[in-house]
Amino acid sequence: MQDQTLTSVLSRRWLGWLQGAERGVLTKRRARTGYAFIAPAVLILVVTNLIPLLATLYLSFTEYDLLSPPQWVGLGQYESLFQDTDFRNAIGQTLYFTVAQVPLGTAIALLAALLLNRDMAGRTAYRTIVYLPQATSYVVIALIWVFLYDPINGPLNIFLTSMGGGPVYWLTDERMAMPSLVIMSIWRNLGYYMVIYLAALQSVPQELHEAAAIDGASAFGRFLHITIPLIAPVTAFIVVTWTIGALQMFTQAYVMTGGGPVGTTTTIVFRLYEEAFLFLQLGRASAMAMLFLIAVAALGLLGRRFIAGKEA
Amino acid sequence: MHHHNPARRLLKSVLFQAGALLLIGMYLVPMLFIFAMSLRPSQEVFSRPGTLLPENVRAANYPDAVQSADFGRFFINSLGLSVIGTVLQVVLSCLAGYALARIPFRGRNLLFLSIIGLLIIPPQITMIPLFILAKFVPLAGGNDAFGQGGIGLLDSYPGLLLPHLINPLGIFLMRQFYLSLPEELADAVRVDGGTDWTVLWRIFTPLSKPAVVIVAIFSFQGVWNDFLWPLIITQRNELKTLQLGLTVFFQENTTEWPLLMAGVLMASVPVILLFLLAQKFFVTGVGAGALKG
Numbered sequence: 001m002q003d004q005t006l007t008s009v010l011s012r013r014w015l016g017w018l019q020g021a022e023r024g025v026l027t028k029r030r031a032r033t034g035y036a037f038i039a040p041a042v043l044i045l046v047v048t049n050l051i052p053l054l055a056t057l058y059l060s061f062t063e064y065d066l067l068s069p070p071q072w073v074g075l076g077q078y079e080s081l082f083q084d085t086d087f088r089n090a091i092g093q094t095l096y097f098t099v100a101q102v103p104l105g106t107a108i109a110l111l112a113a114l115l116l117n118r119d120m121a122g123r124t125a126y127r128t129i130v131y132l133p134q135a136t137s138y139v140v141i142a143l144i145w146v147f148l149y150d151p152i153n154g155p156l157n158i159f160l161t162s163m164g165g166g167p168v169y170w171l172t173d174e175r176m177a178m179p180s181l182v183i184m185s186i187w188r189n190l191g192y193y194m195v196i197y198l199a200a201l202q203s204v205p206q207e208l209h210e211a212a213a214i215d216g217a218s219a220f221g222r223f224l225h226i227t228i229p230l231i232a233p234v235t236a237f238i239v240v241t242w243t244i245g246a247l248q249m250f251t252q253a254y255v256m257t258g259g260g261p262v263g264t265t266t267t268i269v270f271r272l273y274e275e276a277f278l279f280l281q282l283g284r285a286s287a288m289a290m291l292f293l294i295a296v297a298a299l300g301l302l303g304r305r306f307i308a309g310k311e312a
Numbered sequence: 313m314h315h316h317n318p319a320r321r322l323l324k325s326v327l328f329q330a331g332a333l334l335l336i337g338m339y340l341v342p343m344l345f346i347f348a349m350s351l352r353p354s355q356e357v358f359s360r361p362g363t364l365l366p367e368n369v370r371a372a373n374y375p376d377a378v379q380s381a382d383f384g385r386f387f388i389n390s391l392g393l394s395v396i397g398t399v400l401q402v403v404l405s406c407l408a409g410y411a412l413a414r415i416p417f418r419g420r421n422l423l424f425l426s427i428i429g430l431l432i433i434p435p436q437i438t439m440i441p442l443f444i445l446a447k448f449v450p451l452a453g454g455n456d457a458f459g460q461g462g463i464g465l466l467d468s469y470p471g472l473l474l475p476h477l478i479n480p481l482g483i484f485l486m487r488q489f490y491l492s493l494p495e496e497l498a499d500a501v502r503v504d505g506g507t508d509w510t511v512l513w514r515i516f517t518p519l520s521k522p523a524v525v526i527v528a529i530f531s532f533q534g535v536w537n538d539f540l541w542p543l544i545i546t547q548r549n550e551l552k553t554l555q556l557g558l559t560v561f562f563q564e565n566t567t568e569w570p571l572l573m574a575g576v577l578m579a580s581v582p583v584i585l586l587f588l589l590a591q592k593f594f595v596t597g598v599g600a601g602a603l604k605g
Contacts, residue, residue, distance in 0.1 A: 027416070030415055030416070030417070030508065031415070031416065031417035031418065033411075033415060033507070033508045033509075034411040034415035034416070034417035034420070034508075035411075035417060037407040037408065037410060037411035037415065037508070037512075038407065038408045038411040038412065038423065040404055040407065040408075041404045041405075041407065041408035041478055041483060042408075042423065044404070044477045044478045045427065045430060045478055045480065047445075048438070048442060048474060048475060048477060048478065049430050049433065049438055049480075050430075051441070051445075052437075052438035052439075052440075052441035052442050052445065053433060053437065053438055053441075055440075055441035055444070055445075056437055056438060056440060056441055059440065059441065066444070066447070111331075112335055115328060115331045115332045115335055116332060116335075118328055118332075120328070120329060120332065126332060126335070126336050128588070128591065129336055129339050129340060130335065130336070130339055131587075132339070132343075132584060132587075133339070135533070135580075135583050135584050135586075135587040136537070136579070136580040136583050136584060137536070137537030137539065137555050137579070137580075137583070138537065138539065139537075139539050139555040139556075139558055139559055139579075140555075140558070140576050140579055140580050143558060143559075143562055143572060143576050144342065144346055144573075144576055146562070147346065147349065147569055147572070147573060148342055148345070150569070152361045153349075153357060153361055153569060155341075155342065155345045155364055158363070158364060187338070187339075219324075244434075248434050248436060250436070250539075250540060251539050251540070254539075254543075254559075255559055255562070269436050269540075272436060273540070273544070276439075276440050276443075276544075277443075277544045282440055282444070285440055286440055286441075289436060289437045289440060290437075292434070292436065292437065293433065293434070293437045296432070296434055297432055297433075300432045
């Protein structure tokens with residue numbers, strides 16, 4: 001009897017140990033599966049993202065033209081960049097493009113969402129139409145707008161002249177070129193941010209509006225004091241995302257204006273492209289890239305904190 | 313003080329409707345003019361400048377664009393690259409996303425955070441070293457074993473694909489979706505001796521169709537619409553993608569509006585079709601991603 005109990009206890013222990021060991025083996029085997037599943041992705045990310053990132057940092061301290069090995073120059077590239085009026089101009093134009101586009105675009109996106117949030121015939125079709133430019137490329141949209149802006153055959157000028165206005169040289173007038181790119185970029189990006197706002201508006205509880213309406217709040221008052229604060233985190237998200245996108249502007253300028261007239265649409269990425277791939281100044285271009293990365297990353301982190309703060 | 317003034321409500325409704333129509337007009341009217349221009353005979357652009365609608369309709373602009381500017385070739389290049397890039401990105405995102413969501417292993421959180429960190433890096437930051445890397449790939453494009461002497465992967469299909477092999481955003485989206493699935497589903501397979509491989513491809517991924525569709529569309533659009541990378545690494549005409557080919561055609565024939573607009577419309581068809589087909593998944597996905605912030 002006693003013996004049997006002992007055996008059963010022992011065997012139970014053994015069994016437990018065995019099961020534990022088996023579980024250990026299984027855990028190890030699963031961990032190995034995990035590594036195997038993620039290995040290809042990590043390998044490719046290291047080769048195409050991580051190493052290039054570190055290489056950009058290294059190259060930014062060198063002078064390099066692809067032909068002879070990189071020459072270490074310390075902070076030389078950064079120092080000369082800070083004194084480079086062309087680069088300062090590019091920073092200025094990039095900021096102009098961003099500041100002109102993002103607040104105005106965000107406001108229009110919200111307005112568009114409010115318009116299409118109501119029950120009306122064809123609402124889904126309307127949303128799709130506004131979203132369509134977002135699905136296609138910047139090149140396509142840029143070429144379309146070069147045509148829309150064409151001084152002679154473009155619909156915009158045909159309309160203006162028919163109204164008695166003179167032709168506007170949208171893309172070749174120094175003062176008009178950047179605003180023209182801003183208009184075109186808002187037109188292209190609006191659908192995406194409108195859809196995000198539509199989702200946010202759906203999540204505003206209807207009861208709050210009804211309660212406020214009973215208390216005598218006007219529609220505008222309700223919008224100002226209920227809707228706007230409730231969708232503030234979404235607004236923060238939109239502003240940050242749109243800003244980061246706008247700072248990277250290149251294709252519009254390359255296709256539509258070639259960075260001109262007289263550098264008025266030359267952005268940071270445009271300068272970076274010229275420096276690296278037209279002049280083969282890869283060290284200098286890498287220093288530009290690093291400064292650009294710092295700006296974008298700082299903005300991203302700041303935005304993340306702001307969005308999180310608003311939600312809390 | 314709850315007003316139910318019918319006249320005011322009607323006015324408000326009319327105002328909203330008018331605003332919506334104005335908004336739609338700002339999109340539809342340009343689209344109609346682009347379409348009209350794509351059907352215009354070339355000589356009309358000069359003989360009747362300053363008019364909007366064509367006198368004669370010429371549908372042959374479309375086949376002409378395909379032939380004269382080699383848009384057909386560019387189209388096939390873009391399509392091939394986009395399909396391969398999409399398949400690679402989706403498969404790798406599923407594998408990595410599943411591992412990050414479902415398999416406990418050492419260093420998992422660190423890996424996940426690093427991948428999130430990569431999301432913030434704009435592609436322009438890494439393109440210079442990537443270009444250098446492509447040039448010095450050993451034994452490719454006339455290079456010797458040390459990567460010297462030739463052009464490596466520059467001006468080649470693999471080179472064009474280089475930045476599109478993987479997308480951290482895809483990994484992130486798949487991980488989030490796999491996290492939301494109940495573990496019991498996996499247990500049922502494991503009892504029958506199924507491995508993680510079976511769980512991933514037989515159970516979890518079929519259940520994650522919305523996420524897969526979103527990742528696939530993002531990937532396809534990313535490759536199809538990319539411009540800067542093809543611009544810097546392509547030399548030969550026959551390797552050009554559609555975006556690059558359109559731009560070069562425009563630079564060489566600035567006033568060939570009919571052919572250009574026909575090309576532009578054709579270049580948008582695949583991505584727009586894809587978007588319309590998957591709209592249901594897509595719109596919810598964009599909204600959901602945004603609200604998570």
